[in-house]
Amino acid sequence: MQHTKITYTILASIMGLGAILSGCGEDKEVIPAVSGISQGQASQFANKIKISMFNQGTFNAAAPLPPREEDIQRQMLENAMNIDLNMIIPQSGQATTKLNTLIAGGDIPDLLFLKSRADLAQYYDQGVLADLTPYLEQFPKLKQRFGKDSWDAMFYQGKTIAVPGYDNVNGISRSLFIRNDWLKKLNMKVPTTPDELFEVMRAFTEKDPDGNGKSDTFGFIGGMNKEGNLQTYGFDSLMWMFGVNPPSAIEVKDNKPVFLFIEPKMKEALAYINKMMEAKVVDPDWVTMNTPDLLDQKLYKGKVGFMVRDARRLEPDAQQKMKEIGGEVPEWIVIPPMKGPYGDEILERKSFQGNSWAISKKADKDKIIRILSLLEYLFTDKEAYPHFAYGIKGIHWDLVDGKVKNKTPDLTKELKEKYLWVDHYRMPRRGDDTEYFSFKNPKTAEAFTNNQKYVLDPLPGNLLTADLSDTLSADRTRFINESLVKFMTGKDPLSNWDQFLKTLDTKFDMQKYKDNAIKQFNDAGIIK
Template identity: 45%
Template sequence: MKKTSYASLLLSLAVLSGIVAGCSGSGNSGSNNSEPAASGQPQSGEQTDKKIKLSFYNTIGYRQTTPMPALEQDPIRQMIEKDNNIDLEMTLGGENWKDKLNLLITSSQIPDIITFPDRASAVKYYDQGLLADLDEVLAQYPDLMASFDPTRLEPMKYKGKTIGVPASEGVGGVNGWWINTTWLKKLNLTEPTNPQELLEVMKAFTFDDPDGNNKNDTYGFVAMLPKDGSLGYSTAGPKGFQQIFWMFGVQPNFVDMKDGKVVVYNTDPKTKEALQFIKDMIDAKVVDPDWVTIDDGLKLDNKMYQGKVGVMVADWRRMEPADQQKMKETGGSTPEWKQIAPPKGPNGDQILDAKVFQQSLLGLSKEVLKDADKTKRAMEFIQYLYTSKEAYPYLSYGIKDKTFTETGGQFKLIDKSTYNEKEIEWRYNYAFVRKSDDSVYFDFKNPTVTNANQELNRSYLKDNNINPRIVDTDPMAQDRLKYVNEMMLKFVTGKEPLSNWDKYVKTLDDKFKQADAVAAYEQQLKDDGVMK
């Protein structure tokens, strides 16, 4: 009897809790919402110098998967907290950053300061009401605004409102054309300046045994195919064929503006020329056949270290001693690699890449703006991050006398091989404030060559105020992108003859409604004020 009553009690309790759980969606969040507000209130009522808690959602640090140490082991955080009189609660996003952020939002732990690695996501969260308009607030911080390059500030505007500040400066002119001049000299060739010369050099590098080992084991060119299967412009940052397309002044999946009109290169006749050229390269067997499996920059770099390729597009730092060492260990010799200007295309285009578009964004949540005092403190903290001269070396270079030294105002990084970098890799999660041209941060060992390389690359960048800005919104977008990527691949590998180009253009127009996409791009560009 006793047992029965217990059991039925338990059962009814369980059923009850089930019902409660069913309703908890609204009930719970209501009580949650009021809680932080209540605890926040007394702070705002009191004087501003009081220590407050600021939460910071970091998706822009350079080591997202490296966890942050405890406060005692983190001198940089100690410095930040002391200088700003705050408790800094930093959460790293990692590659599941959207899930994590959604989790924080739904559990009413909306971070005060939120960073986004790309503009499209920031815009999405802004539209959903997470991010605040900052125009009024930012007007009170002229020093902060003055510290950013105007071209980086411009993309922070969305529909006429400023929704954030540039979070981490992207570096321009990273990749450039490299050529193996040791091979050039051996075969008595000159640096190629146009597509025809380029193809000739590649052929010679492939068939004339430039490394002199009497084996047919070299290739003229190596390219990569990122996982999304795009031959041209994509977020995966492919290198190789992308630059060939630019040589012809076009780029698959790239949207441009000419004479005040939106231009889509996917159907441009010059794209056909470029595809023909790439097909010629592949047919002439000068492209390392591994290009179809090289899906990241690291695998591409390995080709350079192996020393079996003569022309490639790679990072501007490849003649630094560490890389030369890798070439020696891997390939057995250190060829004289040299960066050259991009060859000039048949239509006079000499383009290497598009200019860097400021993607990452740092914004404030709307919740913070409800509290004037907290807004002030948060903004002061942001201003501190980006403008404090005293804090900059610590944020960008790490820990004094451990990762960098200072002598008479001059900063220098300590050689990474002399300490265990793994232990303090987390410091890179503060380094997002570093300037894109900070020579101390990049710490070149071979500065004349490396800086000259970047200078060279930068002078062939094409203006770009459009590409990550526009987003595909029409229902056909994914299918269209897939179709374009597939067709481009089929054209260059010969699975589809280029004589079918007109058919491809027609399919894109009729079946995949390219005009709809162009209209959508125009609308977005007008909304942002880029297009009049």
């Protein structure tokens, strides 16, 4: 079927969504003029069809769906595509059960949001999902909307079986915070290398940077989650200085997989952290830091000079907590990652594009074309973008001097609760859209923007799916995590590194893990 290019000129209908202000005083309720939506040039599809959407990609599963006459975003989608849209919002924690029940009953939704590549592969193997390869060339804007790494995650058994779900957000939650006021007091500069960082951490620990005459400050604190994984809690950021990361990071070089967590450079990274431990620059409370909230408390107290936290901790509400908990608002600044001995300057790797939009195999060609047209409109129409990403014009956003201004943070509690359902449509929001996040402190937006250049593409190891025949998988991962902690703390000397590698091979069948990775990389065309 030849696809006719669609021109989405629904601006006239969107402009009818202006707000009517009623009441007086400071609490003025804003009511959208729903009746202003035009039906004129909404769609070039002549025949109206029904499309069911299983939307577990909603940003708020608890929000009830409003009636169609109040649901502006739904009306926009229906008008643009000439469809009758039935959106299914599964309750939080019950999505898999709900979807499996629908599939078992033969009532497969036309459009399905899936949260993991494992689910995508499983449902395709079961014959539930359509192969989209023959259709995607007809949608160049949709193909351009997502990067190659995102589309690679949609590739399975030589076919593209889904469209990326929504942008993951990178470059904010793992920002490098340092006490600039302490640097100034100690006459030190922002560190740029691992060696410089070590000297700064040691000075923060030993030279009484807060001037209270007590030995109660530390250079660094990190942690690990309750499963013993070091990722995302700070220590992994130190490892990235050496170009490595636990516990299963795999890249491909020279057509061969490189298992970063057992590379010689990992030994160097562990030696660096062990040096920190030996110098006592690490807050000993790190062993109890197994939730993000606990690390935030350390940030608020202000007794640690360098740590990895979310850049949003520069926002006014977090600054207020610093004042309440630590008695002051320290001069925290976000700095670039150190340039390591091998030239690595990595803040983090992009989050893997696990989420996706898949289409039922029961859909005929015409319906597949209509659904892909819907996704192209949803994700690429510039005029419609703020209506989906931000919410209702006049309530959640407005045009100020010709630019979109997100008003969501300033809404009353009542208005926020009244329009919670707009969260069902926020998927098109871009992961680097500073207006979407509505940062109140310009330094937060600056840090977020600056961090982007240090966010690298995701590692190909993320494409691997679990090998169900690998019965040692969980034990192997646990052993790796425990061993890395023992090495970095000195509980196990690094002279035993080779023994660690040997145990992985003999007791935990590391070769089986490697063989499975190579096979999957071959199947995906990553290794030729």
